[in-house]
Amino acid sequence: xxxxxxxxxxxxxxxxxxxxxxxxxxxxxxxxxxxxxxxxxxxxxxxxxxxxxxxxxxxxxxxxxxxxxxxxxxxxxxxxxxxxxxxxxxxxxxxxxxxxxxxxxxxxxxxxxxxxxxxxxxxxxxxxxxxxxxxxxxxxxxxxxxxxxxxxxxxxxxxxxxxxxxxxxxxxxxxxxxxxxxxxxxxxxxxxxxxxxxxxxxxxxxxxxxxxxxxxxxxxxxxxxxxxxxxxxxxxxxxxxxxxxxxxxxxxxxxxxxxxxxxx
Amino acid sequence: xxxxxxxxxxxxxxxxxxxxxxxxxxxxxxxxxxxxxxxxxxxxxxxxxxxxxxxxxxxxxxxxxxxxxxxxxxxxxxxxxxxxxxxxxxxxxxxxxxxxxxxxxxxxxxxxxxxxxxxxxxxxxxxxxxxxxxxxxxxxxxxxxxxxxxxxxxxxxxxxxxxxxxxxxxxxxxxxxxxxxxxxxxxxxxxxxxxxxxxxxxxxxxxxxxxxxxxxxxxxxxxxxxxxxxxxxxxxxxxxxxxxxxxxxxxxxxxxxxxxxxxxxxxxxxxxxxxxxxxxxxxxxxxxxxxxxxxxxxxxxxxxxxxxxxxxxxxxxxxxxxxxxxxxxxxxxxxxxxxxxxxxxxxxxxxxxxxxxxxxxxxxxxxxxxxxxxxxxxxxxxxxxxxxxxxxxxxxxxxx
Ligand SMILES: Nc1ncnc2c1ncn2[C@@H]1O[C@H](COP(=O)(O)OP(=O)(O)OP(=O)(O)O)[C@@H](O)[C@H]1O
Ligand SMILES: [Mg+2]
Numbered sequence: 001x002x003x004x005x006x007x008x009x010x011x012x013x014x015x016x017x018x019x020x021x022x023x024x025x026x027x028x029x030x031x032x033x034x035x036x037x038x039x040x041x042x043x044x045x046x047x048x049x050x051x052x053x054x055x056x057x058x059x060x061x062x063x064x065x066x067x068x069x070x071x072x073x074x075x076x077x078x079x080x081x082x083x084x085x086x087x088x089x090x091x092x093x094x095x096x097x098x099x100x101x102x103x104x105x106x107x108x109x110x111x112x113x114x115x116x117x118x119x120x121x122x123x124x125x126x127x128x129x130x131x132x133x134x135x136x137x138x139x140x141x142x143x144x145x146x147x148x149x150x151x152x153x154x155x156x157x158x159x160x161x162x163x164x165x166x167x168x169x170x171x172x173x174x175x176x177x178x179x180x181x182x183x184x185x186x187x188x189x190x191x192x193x194x195x196x197x198x199x200x201x202x203x204x205x206x207x208x209x210x211x212x213x214x215x216x217x218x219x220x221x222x223x224x225x226x227x228x229x230x231x232x233x234x235x236x237x238x239x240x241x242x243x244x245x246x247x248x249x250x251x252x253x254x255x256x257x258x259x260x261x262x263x264x
Numbered sequence: 265x266x267x268x269x270x271x272x273x274x275x276x277x278x279x280x281x282x283x284x285x286x287x288x289x290x291x292x293x294x295x296x297x298x299x300x301x302x303x304x305x306x307x308x309x310x311x312x313x314x315x316x317x318x319x320x321x322x323x324x325x326x327x328x329x330x331x332x333x334x335x336x337x338x339x340x341x342x343x344x345x346x347x348x349x350x351x352x353x354x355x356x357x358x359x360x361x362x363x364x365x366x367x368x369x370x371x372x373x374x375x376x377x378x379x380x381x382x383x384x385x386x387x388x389x390x391x392x393x394x395x396x397x398x399x400x401x402x403x404x405x406x407x408x409x410x411x412x413x414x415x416x417x418x419x420x421x422x423x424x425x426x427x428x429x430x431x432x433x434x435x436x437x438x439x440x441x442x443x444x445x446x447x448x449x450x451x452x453x454x455x456x457x458x459x460x461x462x463x464x465x466x467x468x469x470x471x472x473x474x475x476x477x478x479x480x481x482x483x484x485x486x487x488x489x490x491x492x493x494x495x496x497x498x499x500x501x502x503x504x505x506x507x508x509x510x511x512x513x514x515x516x517x518x519x520x521x522x523x524x525x526x527x528x529x530x531x532x533x534x535x536x537x538x539x540x541x542x543x544x545x546x547x548x549x550x551x552x553x554x555x556x557x558x559x560x561x562x563x564x565x566x567x568x569x570x571x572x573x574x575x576x577x578x579x580x581x582x583x584x585x586x587x588x589x590x591x592x593x594x595x596x597x598x599x600x601x602x603x604x605x606x607x608x609x610x611x612x613x614x615x616x617x618x619x620x621x622x623x624x625x626x627x628x629x630x631x632x633x634x635x636x637x638x639x640x641x642x643x644x645x646x647x648x649x650x651x652x653x654x655x656x657x658x659x660x661x662x663x664x
Contacts, residue, residue: 057571058659078575085573092662096568100281110572112270119266 003165003198004031004054009063010221011049023049025221026063033165036192036199038209038228041218047202048170050218054200055168056084085113089159089197091188093171095151097143103130103154104139107161114162129157133187149180153187160191167192169201173208185211207231271578274569275585288554290594293638296547297598298605300540301634305606308627319521320393323486326494327391327521329363330485330501334512344482345470347508352487355500359488361388362466364481368473370460371436373425380461383469383483391488399429399449402465406448412437412468415449420460438473445472486520494519544637551645555587559649566653567661576654583653587646588639595638599631 011024023046031037041047052058053065056072065072067083075083089110090096097106107129111122118125130136133153143151152172159167172188173181185201185208192199203209210228217226323329332344345362352360364383369376388394389401396415406413414435426433429447436442445464464473466483489497498517505515559566566579574582603626 052659052662055571057662058657078577081570081573081575081578083573084571088571090571096564096662098565098568101277105277109274109569112274113573113578115266119270 002030002032003068004029005064005066006030006054007064007066009050009053009060009065011046011053011058012061022221024053024060027218027221027223029216029223031166031198031200034193034196034198035214036189036212037201037214037216038212039200039202039216039218039223040204040206040209040226040228041202043204045218046221047218050223051168051170051200051202054166055088055090056080085110085162087165089162089164089167091152091155091159091167091169091172093174095143095148095155095175097151097154097158099143102140102142103135103146103157106143106154107158110158110162118162126157126161129161130154132191133157148176149184152176152180152184156184156188156191160195160197163195164197166198166200169199171202171204173203173205178207181205181208267578271582271585272589274582275589278582278586279590282558290590290597292547292550293591293594293641294598294601296544296641297595297634297638298601299543299598300637301599301630302602302605303540304537304633305602305627305630308630309606316393323391323521324393324488325521326491326497326519327486327488328494328497328501328517329520330487330505331516332482332484332505332509332513335514336512339482339509339513341482344509344513345466347505348483348485350508351485351501351504354504357487357489359387359391361385361391361486362483363388363486364466364469364483366469368437368462368464369439369442370420370462371442372423372460374423377423377460379420380459381464381469382462383464383466385466387488388463388486391486394451396449397452399447401449402463407465407467409446409468412443412445412464412472413448414445415451415463416447417451417458417461418453419458420462421447421450423460443472540637544641548641548645551587551591551641552648555583555645555649556652559583559652563653563656563661566656567658570658570661580650580654583650584643584646587649588642591638591642591645592635595635595642598638599634602626602634603631 006027006029009024009027010022012020012022015021027050039047039050049058053060056067059073067087072080072083098109101109104123104126107126108122111118111126114122127136127139130139133156135141135150135153135157138146138150141150143154146154152175156172159169167188169188173184176184188199188201189211191197199212201208201212206228209215210230215226215228217224330348332347333339348362351357361384366381366383367378368381370379384402386402386404386406394401394415397418399415401415402413411434414437416435420435421428421433424433424435426447429450433447434444435447437445487497487501498519501517502515505517506513509515566574569579569582606626
């Protein structure tokens with residue numbers, strides 16, 4: 001049985017001028033334990049919306065979401081909040097660290113929602129998690145005193161400190177330079193593999209997307225499987241016109257984009 | 265359990281981060297609580313001091329005063345005294361005293377003074393809360409002395425040119441055959457510029473300085489009975505004394521302690537509490553204002569906490585706790601300020617008259633009221649921002 005299953009998920013919002021905007025028009029997705037998945041798509045296609053629905057931060061307008069076989073739609077707010085804390089870890093493009101608080105305090109913050117041993121031992125757990133991301137000597141630094149890459153490492157430590165089953169990363173390298181981004185993604189991949197967590201990453205960067213085991217493109221409100229060959233750089237433009245790309249449903253038939261340098 | 269502790273830890277962290285904001289609102293609440301607690305405490309203390317002073321002046325509940333006089337001529341003072349004494353003995357009244365106002369000549373270094381004197385019995389001291397600042401009040405044994413004993417006020421001692429009682433001071437009193445009286449106690453002057461006054465035991469007064477019969481008005485009788493026996497005591501006094509003194513005498517009995525003064529006190533208390541509440545309301549308003557502004561600034565942070573699994577209940581509780589932790593702290597500080605302020609307040613000036621020997625301790629009830637008020641204000645001030653925070657959808661908070 002898969003860990004996450006989406007069936008015909010839609011999301012519609014009402015705009016201030018009273019018109020309707022269909023962001024997601026029927027998304028199907030099935031993710032098994034330990035898989036690494038990447039989702040690419042142009043700006044404004046609803047990637048963040050989809051990720052927020054996956055992470056129980058937002059609710060779909062229609063469709064069914066099964067988490068571990070449990071229909072999420074039937075859970076009350078409290079249970080949803082609890083599952084969000086227990087099962088998901090979020091990494092955001094803008095890091096979203098709590099301002100004014102030290103790296104250690106930031107990593108402790110999610111543990112305040114844990115129970116039992118994890119709660120009471122939060123200090124040592126957070127400390128060793130920060131050491132794991134290479135910031136063992138920056139425990140008392142505040143976000144303002146850290147570089148972008150360091151901040152994102154704190155954010156990764158924070159997302160993983162409760163050993164979630166699913167890591168949701170929304171453009172984790174979007175605010176970093178290419179080298180730092182690659183470093184961060186390597187770390188994210190490694191830790192996710194170590195703990196056996198599912199990693200779902202949204203990105204604009206094909207090199208980042210290529211690291212995943214399965215690839216999707218979000219366009220026109222639907223999710224389409226694609227294949228991206230391993231590469232060290234690349235832009236979305238290489239995927240071609242999204243309108244034609246939506247016709248491609250079969251992963252085998254999806255455009256295969258080889259690394260320009262590698263194929264040369 | 266972990267949820268509660270977690271929320272507390274979180275609230276404390278928030279307070280540390282927003283130190284300046286917390287400090288600002290703390291000042292408002294602390295000042296308000298200090299004002300309210302201080303005013304309530306001052307009210308309590310003033311009232312207590314006032315009632316003590318009134319008891320000193322007119323007796324404790326229930327004190328009756330009996331006056332006897334004759335409309336046709338002068339009443340036999342000796343017979344009246346005997347009738348009063350008999351009554352007290354017959355009913356075994358422990359707290360009773362004859363009271364005679366008179367004056368007697370006293371030889372002072374500056375000349376002979378005509379000093380106001382009250383001839384009383386030993387129980388008078390307890391009945392009027394007389395607490396000598398030096399020496400002691402009369403005891404029953406003082407009646408058997410070979411020389412009269414006096415309890416004088418400070419002005420008397422000053423006029424006599426004596427600093428205190430260590431030299432066992434005496435004074436020459438009386439008209440035709442002066443007698444040397446021993447001063448055994450000194451009471452505080454009731455006001456600045458008081459003139460020399462003295463108490464003497466009734467028995468000594470009759471024996472050593474008998475006044476000329478034609479000027480001698482009969483004494484009055486004061487009895488102090490438990491308030492629940494007041495009605496019976498009044499009946500008996502009336503019946504027995506009217507019978508004993510005969511038809512030519514007029515007997516007037518009236519209750520002289522300050523009962524019935526409560527109504528005034530309640531109005532006073534109401535005004536005081538009203539002012540305190542008003543001040544506290546102002547403090548609360550500024551607190552609500554500040555928290556509302558900062559909650560808007562913190563919407564993103566609330567969203568991040570949502571991603572950690574914070575339920576709306578937990579968010580509500582956290583923000584509420586922040587407000588509570590802060591105001592309870594502020595309340596404690598406010599109470600402390602009030603205690604210090606009240607300790608140093610010129611209470612005698614506030615009452616406007618008299619003097620207090622020992623200022624009553626800071627009323628616990630006022631401190632508790634201050635803390636409770638701070639807590640309630642904290643809860644009320646936390647409610648609005650907490651509701652705002654809960655209404656924020658996690659998704660909007662993250663996007664914000
Ligand atoms: N609550 C909302 N109200 C109105 N419009 C919304 C709301 N949420 C999302 N949208 C719109 O839905 C579209 C998809 O938004 P979303 O943030 O999911 O895009 P995205 O794919 O993550 O874009 P980007 O790559 O720029 O982050 C956007 O056009 C956005 O303006
Ligand atoms: Mg986005």
